[in-house]
Amino acid sequence: xxxQFIGKASEFKDGDRQIVRIGEDEIGIFRHEGEFYAYxxxxxxxxxxxxxGLTIAxxxxxxRPDKTSMGLHFTNDMNFVxxxxxxxxxxxxxxxxxxxxxxxRKYDVVTKGNDxxxxx
Amino acid sequence: MDLIADRGRRVQVEELNTTKLLAHAAKQTRDKKxxxxxxxxxxxxxxxxxxxxxxxxxxxxxxxKQLALASRAKGGRGNVxxxxxxxxxxxGRVTRYPLRSSEKTDEKGPHRDIQLGNRWMDAMGVxxxxxxxxxxxxxxxHPQKEMEVELCWAYNRWVTEKALPESGGRLFTMLSLPFSxxxxxxxHVETFGDRKGVGGFMVTTVRPKMGVYDNAYMKVYRAIEERxxxxxxxxxxxxxxHTFQSCNRFLSAHALGFSWYNILHCTNWVVNGMGxxxxxxxxxxxxxxxxWIPFVMQRIDHEYMLRPSECPLLKKKPSDYMRDMYYxxxxxxxxxxxxxxxxxxxxxxxxxxxxxxxxxxWDFDLPSTIWxxxxxxxxARHNILxxxxxxxxxxxxxxEAQKANLxxxxxxxxx
Amino acid sequence: xxxxxxTKAKAAKPAAKLVGAAGKPASDEGMSAKDKANFIKAMMExxxxxxAAEPAKKVEILRKISAPVPVARKSNPxxxxxxxxxxxxxxxxxxxxxxxxxxxxxxxxxxxxxxLYAANMEAGDKFPVVKDRFAVxxxxxxxxxxxxxxxxDLQVFExxxxxxxxxx
Numbered sequence: 001x002x003x004q005f006i007g008k009a010s011e012f013k014d015g016d017r018q019i020v021r022i023g024e025d026e027i028g029i030f031r032h033e034g035e036f037y038a039y040x041x042x043x044x045x046x047x048x049x050x051x052x053g054l055t056i057a058x059x060x061x062x063x064r065p066d067k068t069s070m071g072l073h074f075t076n077d078m079n080f081v082x083x084x085x086x087x088x089x090x091x092x093x094x095x096x097x098x099x100x101x102x103x104x105r106k107y108d109v110v111t112k113g114n115d116x117x118x119x120x
Numbered sequence: 121m122d123l124i125a126d127r128g129r130r131v132q133v134e135e136l137n138t139t140k141l142l143a144h145a146a147k148q149t150r151d152k153k154x155x156x157x158x159x160x161x162x163x164x165x166x167x168x169x170x171x172x173x174x175x176x177x178x179x180x181x182x183x184x185k186q187l188a189l190a191s192r193a194k195g196g197r198g199n200v201x202x203x204x205x206x207x208x209x210x211x212g213r214v215t216r217y218p219l220r221s222s223e224k225t226d227e228k229g230p231h232r233d234i235q236l237g238n239r240w241m242d243a244m245g246v247x248x249x250x251x252x253x254x255x256x257x258x259x260x261x262h263p264q265k266e267m268e269v270e271l272c273w274a275y276n277r278w279v280t281e282k283a284l285p286e287s288g289g290r291l292f293t294m295l296s297l298p299f300s301x302x303x304x305x306x307x308h309v310e311t312f313g314d315r316k317g318v319g320g321f322m323v324t325t326v327r328p329k330m331g332v333y334d335n336a337y338m339k340v341y342r343a344i345e346e347r348x349x350x351x352x353x354x355x356x357x358x359x360x361x362h363t364f365q366s367c368n369r370f371l372s373a374h375a376l377g378f379s380w381y382n383i384l385h386c387t388n389w390v391v392n393g394m395g396x397x398x399x400x401x402x403x404x405x406x407x408x409x410x411x412w413i414p415f416v417m418q419r420i421d422h423e424y425m426l427r428p429s430e431c432p433l434l435k436k437k438p439s440d441y442m443r444d445m446y447y448x449x450x451x452x453x454x455x456x457x458x459x460x461x462x463x464x465x466x467x468x469x470x471x472x473x474x475x476x477x478x479x480x481x482w483d484f485d486l487p488s489t490i491w492x493x494x495x496x497x498x499x500a501r502h503n504i505l506x507x508x509x510x511x512x513x514x515x516x517x518x519x520e521a522q523k524a525n526l527x528x529x530x531x532x533x534x535x
Numbered sequence: 536x537x538x539x540x541x542t543k544a545k546a547a548k549p550a551a552k553l554v555g556a557a558g559k560p561a562s563d564e565g566m567s568a569k570d571k572a573n574f575i576k577a578m579m580e581x582x583x584x585x586x587a588a589e590p591a592k593k594v595e596i597l598r599k600i601s602a603p604v605p606v607a608r609k610s611n612p613x614x615x616x617x618x619x620x621x622x623x624x625x626x627x628x629x630x631x632x633x634x635x636x637x638x639x640x641x642x643x644x645x646x647x648x649x650x651l652y653a654a655n656m657e658a659g660d661k662f663p664v665v666k667d668r669f670a671v672x673x674x675x676x677x678x679x680x681x682x683x684x685x686x687x688d689l690q691v692f693e694x695x696x697x698x699x700x701x702x703x
Contacts, residue, residue, distance in 0.1 A: 015604075018598065
């Protein structure tokens with residue numbers, strides 16, 4: 001594993017992402033709320049481009065104390081969705097939003113000054 | 121091109137390009153050497169409503185044609201064919217739905233649907249696809265029998281005269297039958313049955329009232345059997361059906377609906393001894409997944425033993441007749457591998473299962489879903505991906521390696 | 536050519552024997568200043584054979600995808616006038632004046648907004664008809680919906696049918 005330079009931090013606005021190929025790996029690098037996250041771009045379902053679809057807020061169903069439903073709402077947590085079939089992954093962990101055991105390979109991202117590196 | 125995300129956010133994306141979208145599928149095709157395997161996709165789709173401008177003029181009745189054409193005129197708010205409601209695109213998450221119109225094709229090339237078909241077939245390593253319409257799968261919900269007949273007629277003429285001839289033989293079809301009118305069905309079989317690219321006929325099972333055993337249909341089945349063609353039943357969802365009106369999520373109506381309509385009509389087919397009446401006609405049950413098959417086998421075998429007087433035509437258990445028929449694999453429920461293996465054993469998948477992608481619909485399956493199953497023999501892999509369909513539809517191998525594999529696994533039949 | 540097995544054994548050797556950068560035996564005798572510095576660094580940090588051995592990989596940028604942005608329709612003089620008119624009507628209403636507009640003016644405004652909103656929806660530009668659920672009351676909404684349906688001679692069941700058939 002070595003640090004691979006992938007770009008300047010100043011070129012990444014919050015919410016921007018890049019898809020890079022490093023050797024055999026294809027990696028999606030997201031900038032979200034100031035942090036960088038990098039995951040394998042191969043969806044664990046059928047191998048779709050997991051990091052290239054919509055980023056979309058997580059959906060929750062709110063219940064009142066009496067267990068009645070208040071319906072569906074977007075939360076502030078952000079997910080990204082494989083465009084092939086809709087497998088939805090948590091931006092901060094790379095886990096499928098409903099099954100934490102389904103987890104995309106995560107890559108460390110290192111910033112040195114304005115330079116961004118992925119460890120791959 | 122903008123994509124709408126949550127709460128009014130929009131993201132700028134490139135136009136859709138199927139080849140780019142499926143680049144990872146193409147990698148699987150290379151890695152797994154699918155070019156050496158004959159892969160037949162028995163259920164893929166196009167959006168025929170985008171070609172209604174070309175299709176509707178083929179309608180025969182001037183008055184109905186005028187109604188259909190006028191309802192599509194600018195500002196018109198009518199719908200020609202019934203359309204279900206639902207969220208196939210998952211709120212835009214499955215991006216090829218909202219982006220579909222942005223995809224560029226060669227205006228001087230073959231029909232747009234053929235070009236798109238070639239893109240996804242090439243990426244997935246599919247050699248031949250059976251092309252089905254999308255909206256027409258709801259044609260059984262049309263309240264006007266005569267409009268159903270007219271629309272099927274127009275579509276079937278268009279697809280056999282205009283679309284398929286431009287596909288270079290890689291796309292074939294099983295044509296929609298206007299099942300509400302048995303006489304019209306017979307006319308369709310007699311008119312279109314011998315046309316190039318017609319592998320058989322399809323009945324959409326999304327129909328509130330349909331008795332597949334009705335005497336009125338025997339002439340239709342006989343005509344199909346005599347021509348050596350295939351009869352298929354294609355399922356679909358119908359959220360508005362009273363059965364599903366308590367479903368408050370599309371997931372529930374979709375997951376149950378696609379299995380339900382085939383469960384219903386397959387049960388009627390088997391119990392009424394249709395397998396005894398038309399033993400030479402291959403029958404395929406399409407797009408219901410697989411998990412319903414062991415359920416129905418267990419369920420009707422059980423009642424068959426208790427109530428044999430209600431199915432005197434049957435000479436063996438209902439599940440035996442089910443094993444005599446064929447099933448398309450998609451959407452394959454790979455959740456409990458043990459259950460899936462049992463399903464394959466119970467249905468004799470090696471001889472009865474046919475690969476289907478259902479592309480471009482949201483829950484499509486790649487050939488690797490079959491290829492990577494840990495419990496399959498090589499023969500089963502090859503049979504399911506294309507060997508069995510090769511025998512059913514007489515589709516020639518596209519290269520020597522495919523021919524060698526067909527011979528190796530005992531599937532090769534010269535066209 | 537050496538077999539992979541031999542290569543592997545060779546690769547393991549330097550770590551065991553601690554060879555200096557120039558490939559010479561690691562003794563103090565005859566070491567350059569650079570070799571010494573490397574030797575001390577290796578003693579302090581430990582050897583990192585994998586990192587040292589790994590060649591630089593090619594990084595290829597396949598795609599850049601920009602952040603999603605909230606897109607608001609740009610303000611324009613017509614919208615500014617409409618907002619002013621809405622504010623004026625709200626102020627009159629708050630003051631108990633229900634007759635700020637003549638029936639003819641109300642009808643014209645209602646029809647224009649109805650057509651405009653429907654056209655936006657059909658064009659795929661979908662936004663809520665009012666800003667939030669407190670902009671109008673439930674009773675307000677029912678009175679208006681009922682009146683609109685009556686005006687075009689539609690029954691509620693026809694609305695339901697159309698919604699289910701058209702997917703709207």
